[in-house]
Amino acid sequence: MDPALVAEIADAGLSPEAVHAHVALAFSEDLPGGAEDATSAAMPPMGTATADLASRQEGVVAGLAIAELAFRYALGPAVEVLARVPDGTRVVPGDVVMTVRGPVAGVLTAERTALNFASHLSGVATATARWVDALEGTGCRVLDTRKTLPGWRDLQKYAVRCGGGVNHRFSLVDRAMVKDNHVVAAGGVVEAYRAVRERDGVIRVEVEVQDLDELRAVLEAGCTEVLLDNMGPDLLRQAVAINAELTGGEATLEASGGLTIERARAVGETGVDFVSSGALTHSVTVLDLGLDFRED
Template identity: 70%
Template sequence: MTPYDAELRAAGLDPEALLAQVRLALAEDLPGEDVTSVATIAPDAHGTAVFGAREAGVVAGLGVAALVFHEVMGDTVKVTDRVPDGTRVEPGDVVMRVSGPTRGLLTAERTALNYASHLSGIATATAAWVTALEGTRARVLDTRKTLPTFRALQKYAVRCGGGVNHRFSLSDRAMVKDNHVVAAGGVVPAYRAVREAYPDLRVEVEVTDLDQLVELLDVGCTEILLDNMDSPTMARAVEITAGRATLEASGGLTFERAREVAETGVDFISVGALTHSVKVFDLGLDLG
């Protein structure tokens, strides 16, 4: 039990699983002791460290960073002035202050920054896509292209940036991709096979042309992914669908094309880059 359990649970995160992950992360840095801090800092020294934004963006993961400090220093640490995850910040803004034993502050520094900088990078990238899609019906969607063991955190950061989560696992929704279609003998046989095996489960099917789209609409498929289509073809897909299914655009979509794709009328634009290759957000920690 930590002081952050209720907050993390409300954010859709598992406090026990996250604490176990934090402990593994700290163990990478602490197979022994923090020799530099032990050598240079008096054991009774106390201080305050300031987390500051060094660029404009959206912060996420500050609660995880606070959990890192608590794991290192226990109840001797005090966290103040923490802005809520999802807050837009500017260079120079203070996003959190942490007070406690100085050795502990510096021991926890890098692990805390690694979490907050990475997750803030995802939130910032997602927010940029959300802004680019403003005024259209399209919403930005993440994928399963996440770092192993980081999926819950990365998808949380997408939510902080205003994005929408796709499925979390291979079990919570069926996603019929091209290889499934080949194995089943077509989009309709694949769709029907999933529907028969799991009648109560959501099913989304990937199509690569308009003929496959029409086949699926005719058998009642209500979630369809348009894979690697150009914008005119997507616009035609929207026209053909006429609201009978939600349409997700996917495959090689760049930020430069975001607005163009959204204006075709698709419901979702999925962006693997939000989690698999995002630039970290520049956060720094300085002793005050």
């Protein structure tokens, strides 16, 4: 890989080796066994051309370095990336986000793979930015979840960051999270919290509560991160007041469950610290990006 591209991917908090593996896997689906593109290979010699990757919609772009890697993977030194906007850039229809120049057949071969990465990750970034905009001024921030495509978690969570969101835990080992079924298994919400604490006194622990009585109980037990499940604005405001009463507002409160972008601001204005939405990653709509050859 190009050293500058490797450094850029690493600076984004991604593993260059893992991203390269993603791109290689994508091409193995399109060109199994290293075969040629049957359509492009059948065309007469077409020389070189310049092509613009442009947005067809308003949104936020992400994954453009991965799209560049796709072109470089397919064409090697034969491709030039003449321009590329930074990930996280807000765009409107017609904005050019990347320009490449190279052999026509190679650009056509790499086109779909590059667009698949950039369109999907830009969709995640765009969805996240909508929540960020809805919450602006409330002090509340939007979190992602572990509801990610298998194998794509690092990429999707990177795209959330490009959209201005905050990453929740990446795996089952970097933070403990007590959910309703853990509570049933342990015999109570405080019992579940204490079971985690007895096993590991250092790990961050977040506890999901279903009502204000459970909230009081876990705060009194020393929990400092609480997920408020399926609570409306009135209950959330009461939860914030209880947190202020018992901890001076030091515990972190996250609202989750049944949230929509239309309700985001009302929830953010209750005083909770975070809202979380699996929709940022599990049901995102891609941002429509297209590749157009210039007429020389």
